[in-house]
Amino acid sequence: MFSKYVTPVLLGSGLASATTLYATHYVTKSVHTLSLELGDDGSYSLTEVTSLETCGTYPSWLTLDSASRTLYCSDEFGWNNAGGKVNGSLTAISIGEDGSLSESAVTPNAPGSGVHNTIYEGAAGQYLAVAAYEGSALATYALPLEDNAEPIQVFEFELSEPGPVPDRQAAPHPHMALVDPTGGFIVVPDLGADLVRVFAIDKSNGELDECPSLNYTAGGGPRHAVFGSADAVKIRGRAPRAAETILYVANELNNHLEAFAVSYPSSGCLGFSKIEDLVPYPGEEVPEGTSLAEIRLVGNSAYVSIRLDGGFDGNDSLANLDRGSNGTVTFKEITTSGGVLPRTLAFNKAGDLAAVGNQVSSNVAIVTRDPETGVLGEVVADLQVGEPGEPGTLEGLSSIIWDE
Numbered sequence: 060m061f062s063k064y065v066t067p068v069l070l071g072s073g074l075a076s077a078t079t080l081y082a083t084h085y086v087t088k089s090v091h092t093l094s095l096e097l098g099d100d101g102s103y104s105l106t107e108v109t110s111l112e113t114c115g116t117y118p119s120w121l122t123l124d125s126a127s128r129t130l131y132c133s134d135e136f137g138w139n140n141a142g143g144k145v146n147g148s149l150t151a152i153s154i155g156e157d158g159s160l161s162e163s164a165v166t167p168n169a170p171g172s173g174v175h176n177t178i179y180e181g182a183a184g185q186y187l188a189v190a191a192y193e194g195s196a197l198a199t200y201a202l203p204l205e206d207n208a209e210p211i212q213v214f215e216f217e218l219s220e221p222g223p224v225p226d227r228q229a230a231p232h233p234h235m236a237l238v239d240p241t242g243g244f245i246v247v248p249d250l251g252a253d254l255v256r257v258f259a260i261d262k263s264n265g266e267l268d269e270c271p272s273l274n275y276t277a278g279g280g281p282r283h284a285v286f287g288s289a290d291a292v293k294i295r296g297r298a299p300r301a302a303e304t305i306l307y308v309a310n311e312l313n314n315h316l317e318a319f320a321v322s323y324p325s326s327g328c329l330g331f332s333k334i335e336d337l338v339p340y341p342g343e344e345v346p347e348g349t350s351l352a353e354i355r356l357v358g359n360s361a362y363v364s365i366r367l368d369g370g371f372d373g374n375d376s377l378a379n380l381d382r383g384s385n386g387t388v389t390f391k392e393i394t395t396s397g398g399v400l401p402r403t404l405a406f407n408k409a410g411d412l413a414a415v416g417n418q419v420s421s422n423v424a425i426v427t428r429d430p431e432t433g434v435l436g437e438v439v440a441d442l443q444v445g446e447p448g449e450p451g452t453l454e455g456l457s458s459i460i461w462d463e
Contacts, residue, residue: 080094279312
């Protein structure tokens with residue numbers, strides 16, 4: 060199933076036209092540089108170019124700042140519980156002109172278990188927001204990151220009592236930080252607290268102001284989210300209303316996808332109105348032990364990675380949904396993820412290829428996409444990175460992103 064390990068070669072030696080991807084692996088404790096090439100015969104090849112051991116104990120998530128050629132890597136080590144508080148780390152990695160990677164800054168002053176980070180803008184520059192799962196926190200940093208940098212802010216969250224799924228909801232578990240289309244807000248799906256937390260960005264200094272949260276379905280466990288839009292609504296006798304902003308959320312615990320029309324009231328925060336709630340799977344019922352992970356939008360399609368359904372000869376699935384003009388979605392089909400436990404899913408700029416990061420099988424699968432129909436096709440390139448892992452552990456492949 061998997062490609063054999065390829066001896067690393069330097070970028071520039073016949074790979075000038077190749078597309079670069081970066082992957083992280085929990086056990087190798089490294090960022091791996093991958094090269095995807097399209098041959099003259101129309102076939103793809105995916106190889107590992109080089110790697111850098113970096114990003115703390117459990118490298119979990121990468122964000123690329125293309126302008127500065129910097130990767131920001133979160134470390135899933137650490138926690139905040141009755142046994143005490145243990146920090147994780149945050150690392151900035153510079154990409155050289157020759158494609159080489161080097162650490163430019165490391166700070167150990169990060170709330171434990173950073174699982175996602177995102178860049179946002181202020182009047183004075185850029186900032187990074189980091190969601191800390193076991194740390195039950197959201198932290199922000201000024202960019203460029205400096206060695207031993209202290210966060211600008213740390214929001215620590217608490218629960219008065221466990222949620223409906225007590226083994227997963229004994230504490231708040233922020234799983235993602237996402238900037239809205241206006242650049243004025245950050246939303247944070249909190250799997251443990253059944254909330255989508257909302258923060259308004261103070262552009263003058265990059266600080267965040269906490270807004271009322273979106274109270275979520277009890278036991279839903281919101282994990283990842285993405286913003287999209289719907290067509291303008293025409294009302295007879297009135298000017299067309301501006302196009303709606305839609306927030307789509309994938310739930311890990313009840314396996315629902317929920318969509319909300321987002322409003323921007325004069326209060327300076329966000330309003331939400333639910334417009335969709337479905338299980339993105341045939342018959343709207345997933346096999347026992349299955350859970351949703353990543354959600355992405357490309358054109359008029361939404362894609363959700365389905366973990367541990369084993370729907371394709373033991374490999375897991377990607378769900379494909381059509382988006383209507385009003386922002387609602389309808390299930391279309393499932394196709395193979397090309398591996399086991401697709402933790403991350405990323406599409407290239409052209410929208411004709413998807414990179415699937417399968418955690419347990421620890422492989423990157425490149426899947427074709429028809430830009431006109433949104434249909435996902437076959438696996439056209441495949442590479443194992445590091446060693447496979449076991450479900451429910453910090454092992455295997457943890458993230459995959461494109462560098463275009």
